[in-house]
Amino acid sequence: MDMTQxxxxxxxxxxxxxxxxxxxxxxxLEQAERNHSIMMRHxxxxxxxVSAGTFQELVxxxxxxxxxxxxxxxxxxxxxxxxxxxxxxxGKLGVNFAEFPDLLFADSIEGLGIxxxxxxxxxxPPKPRLCMYDPLRHAYAFPSPLHGLQSVALVPLLRNKRIxxxxxxxxxxxxxxxxSMATDFVEHxxxxxxxxxxxxxSNEMLKYIGLTDSLTGVYNRRYMDRRLIEEISRAxxxxxxxxxxxxxxxxxxxxxxxIGHQGGDEVLREVASRIKNELRxxxxxxxxxxxxxxVLLINxxxxxxxxxAERIRASIAASMIDVSPSVQISVTASLGVACLDRxxxxxxxEAAAMELIAQADAALYQAKDGGRNRVISYRPAT
Numbered sequence: 001m002d003m004t005q006x007x008x009x010x011x012x013x014x015x016x017x018x019x020x021x022x023x024x025x026x027x028x029l030e031q032a033e034r035n036h037s038i039m040m041r042h043x044x045x046x047x048x049x050v051s052a053g054t055f056q057e058l059v060x061x062x063x064x065x066x067x068x069x070x071x072x073x074x075x076x077x078x079x080x081x082x083x084x085x086x087x088x089x090x091g092k093l094g095v096n097f098a099e100f101p102d103l104l105f106a107d108s109i110e111g112l113g114i115x116x117x118x119x120x121x122x123x124x125p126p127k128p129r130l131c132m133y134d135p136l137r138h139a140y141a142f143p144s145p146l147h148g149l150q151s152v153a154l155v156p157l158l159r160n161k162r163i164x165x166x167x168x169x170x171x172x173x174x175x176x177x178x179x180s181m182a183t184d185f186v187e188h189x190x191x192x193x194x195x196x197x198x199x200x201x202s203n204e205m206l207k208y209i210g211l212t213d214s215l216t217g218v219y220n221r222r223y224m225d226r227r228l229i230e231e232i233s234r235a236x237x238x239x240x241x242x243x244x245x246x247x248x249x250x251x252x253x254x255x256x257x258x259i260g261h262q263g264g265d266e267v268l269r270e271v272a273s274r275i276k277n278e279l280r281x282x283x284x285x286x287x288x289x290x291x292x293x294x295v296l297l298i299n300x301x302x303x304x305x306x307x308x309a310e311r312i313r314a315s316i317a318a319s320m321i322d323v324s325p326s327v328q329i330s331v332t333a334s335l336g337v338a339c340l341d342r343x344x345x346x347x348x349x350e351a352a353a354m355e356l357i358a359q360a361d362a363a364l365y366q367a368k369d370g371g372r373n374r375v376i377s378y379r380p381a382t
Contacts, residue, residue: 336363
């Protein structure tokens with residue numbers, strides 16, 4: 001046989017194998033570059049959420065960036081909130097939950113979805129569940145699912161083996177999340193998110209505690225002093241009225257002497273509740289100390305503020321307060337109301353705030369001197 005004829009097929013095979021190796025190498029390089037790009041995007045995402053200083057900032061970053069960097073069609077976040085403490089505190093700190101329709105809350109582990117409620121053997125924490133999307137089975141995680149959702153990953157958020165929620169990922173690609181896939185990557189991502197959530201929520205809780213009165217649950221003077229300065233600055237810029245109200249429970253020492261300090265605490269809590277029931281969401285109530293409360297009314301002139309004050313006075317005096325199953329007591333309150341003078345723009349904001357408080361306080365003392373259980377509005381001498 002001619003040796004040349006035998007070498008031609010061998011050469012062709014070598015060239016074909018070489019081309020296959022080149023193609024394979026190009027594919028691997030492309031995959032490596034793609035994985036490196038994905039890794040860099042996720043590292044940037046990790047830095048973004050780690051640097052988030054507030055609950056709202058953290059949640060915004062997750063919903064804004066995660067679908068993009070991970071090419072996801074749906075992302076929801078469910079937080080375990082058994083006593084609604086997170087929702088209550090974040091709402092009081094100004095979080096508008098309407099801006100986050102994909103932020104969900106569950107009052108039990110079962111509310112996170114059946115996948116996460118099924119514990120693995122022993123004391124091991126649950127693992128992520130990757131599977132095809134089922135509208136009924138996954139209704140907890142995706143209450144308003146995107147049309148065409150095919151596969152999902154339900155990833156528990158764990159802190160010290162304790163479930164604090166779930167990160168729910170969805171894709172229109174049926175092969176994106178399958179039971180045979182490794183879960184190391186999504187578990188790592190979920191662990192970073194869980195750490196950030198716990199830290200931010202803890203910090204926000206501490207912030208709230210530092211700004212609220214432990215007895216009545218309303219804000220304290222520290223919060224009101226800060227809020228008043230912010231609102232005066234905003235009112236001057238946007239040209240709207242704000243009013244300030246000083247409230248004092250009449251003869252409160254007599255109340256404590258009659259029913260004791262525990263009974264007096266019950267009166268304070270009930271009075272705070274009655275005041276709050278007469279206010280709008282935009283208004284703020286604080287306890288200044290002792291039996292004194294203050295209210296900041298947004299976009300309210302002196303007459304409208306006096307009208308609200310009269311409603312508060314009537315509500316406090318209207319019915320007896322149940323101090324215990326066998327003890328009831330009736331109390332009244334005196335109120336002073338003042339309105340910010342927006343025509344004086346050259347006064348520093350801090351000085352304007354002190355002046356507004358002093359005017360409401362002066363009106364309060366007029367109400368007390370005039371017989372108590374009444375509302376007096378501060379009107380500058382002309």
